[in-house]
Amino acid sequence: MVVLSKPAIEQCSFIRNCIPTTTTFYTGIPIIDLSKPDSKNLIVKACEDFGFFKVINHGVPRQFITNLESEAIKFFSLPLSEKEKAGPPTPMGYGNKSIGPNGDIGWVEYLLLTTNPDSCSHKFLSVLGENPEMFRSALNDYILAVKEMTCEVLELMADGLKIPTSNVFSKLLKDEKSDSVFRLNHYPPCPDFQALEDSNMVGFGEHTDPQIISVLRSNNASGLQISLRNGNWISVPPDQDSFFFLVGDSLQVMTNGRFQSVRHRVLTNSLKSRVSMIYFGGPPLSEKITPLPALMKGETSLYKEFTWLEYKTSAYNTKLADNRLGHFERIVAS
Ligand SMILES: C=C1C[C@]23C[C@@]1(O)CC[C@H]2[C@@]12CC[C@H](O)[C@@](C)(C(=O)O1)[C@H]2[C@@H]3C(=O)O
Ligand SMILES: O=C(O)CCC(=O)C(=O)O
Ligand SMILES: [Fe+2]
Numbered sequence: 001m002v003v004l005s006k007p008a009i010e011q012c013s014f015i016r017n018c019i020p021t022t023t024t025f026y027t028g029i030p031i032i033d034l035s036k037p038d039s040k041n042l043i044v045k046a047c048e049d050f051g052f053f054k055v056i057n058h059g060v061p062r063q064f065i066t067n068l069e070s071e072a073i074k075f076f077s078l079p080l081s082e083k084e085k086a087g088p089p090t091p092m093g094y095g096n097k098s099i100g101p102n103g104d105i106g107w108v109e110y111l112l113l114t115t116n117p118d119s120c121s122h123k124f125l126s127v128l129g130e131n132p133e134m135f136r137s138a139l140n141d142y143i144l145a146v147k148e149m150t151c152e153v154l155e156l157m158a159d160g161l162k163i164p165t166s167n168v169f170s171k172l173l174k175d176e177k178s179d180s181v182f183r184l185n186h187y188p189p190c191p192d193f194q195a196l197e198d199s200n201m202v203g204f205g206e207h208t209d210p211q212i213i214s215v216l217r218s219n220n221a222s223g224l225q226i227s228l229r230n231g232n233w234i235s236v237p238p239d240q241d242s243f244f245f246l247v248g249d250s251l252q253v254m255t256n257g258r259f260q261s262v263r264h265r266v267l268t269n270s271l272k273s274r275v276s277m278i279y280f281g282g283p284p285l286s287e288k289i290t291p292l293p294a295l296m297k298g299e300t301s302l303y304k305e306f307t308w309l310e311y312k313t314s315a316y317n318t319k320l321a322d323n324r325l326g327h328f329e330r331i332v333a334s
Helices: 006-018 039-049 062-076 080-086 120-126 132-160 170-174 193-199 249-254 308-315 324-328
Strands: 031-033 052-056 093-099 104-114 181-187 204-207 213-218 224-227 233-235 243-247 264-266 274-281
Touching: 031 039, 039 052, 039 132, 062 104, 062 132, 062 181, 062 274, 080 093, 093 120, 104 120, 104 204, 120 132, 132 170, 132 213, 132 243, 132 274, 249 308, 249 324, 308 324
Parallel strands: 031 052
Antiparallel strands: 052 243, 093 104, 104 181, 181 274, 204 264, 213 243, 213 274, 224 233, 224 264
């Protein structure tokens, strides 16, 4: 039996007083069933209306998901000194509370990796845990299966947009030089609510993702919120069996603003640990990010021309909440 010390009991009463007993979950999130024939049009509609949707019947083996989740839990349960052997994040590697290079702080620890199995960021794994090979293989299985499912969704999206080359997005992720990233996040339950209250700390502050598409899976702990087009924040009901897709800044540019990247954040006040795993599908560094000609019916581009390397370099000089695309918007005379 666990006997709580007095301060811990006090914390519990604080928790009881401060946590709303019910989180109001938004029930209108678009759900895309990949086994249904109308999914391509629903994907386009969801990207236009929300920049966000949930995918079910995705075909990613449950075993790959549970294996990686249990490896992630094992990793995050290691002593801090062990985890720190894989840090600091530069930007790949283990990070704790500090997000990115510009002073953002969150109630989160994480592991950021490149997705190429041969690339050096997986070297971080070899310094960790009792069986780094199991972690490596769980990661490779998961990333491969999620990438395949993501490409299927991107091809449906291109079809839905009536773009004649349906691999226009997926080929960027499939390219061997694709600059895709993988992230494991762990949001521990808050031990010190007062500190969190005082500092207004959140799990992961509001932002948009710079890549083409982000594919997020979490355990059944709440926390994720997205901003609707009217600026209202809504709580996303967690669903450990589904994947959430988020439109990134690069897809916003490639669709000349028809899709908009979704602002999102993670709040901390759950009593439960949240573990999330996110695949950020990005293009090769040299790729020009520009509106697709097939979508430009006489319009002009809303954005200056830039490569993914230029955008990424600029993004790494911004704070999390900044409007990163702002620097690349073209002033269009009306
Ligand atoms: C504050 C930052 C963290 C971030 C790099 C940045 O300077 C701005 C973009 C951030 C973000 C958001 C999505 C992904 O989690 C991420 C890996 C990415 O590609 O851009 C993070 C960056 C990071 O944590 O290094
Ligand atoms: O952990 C989450 O659920 C979301 C995290 C996120 O938005 C990110 O890592 O970019
Ligand atoms: Fe994000």
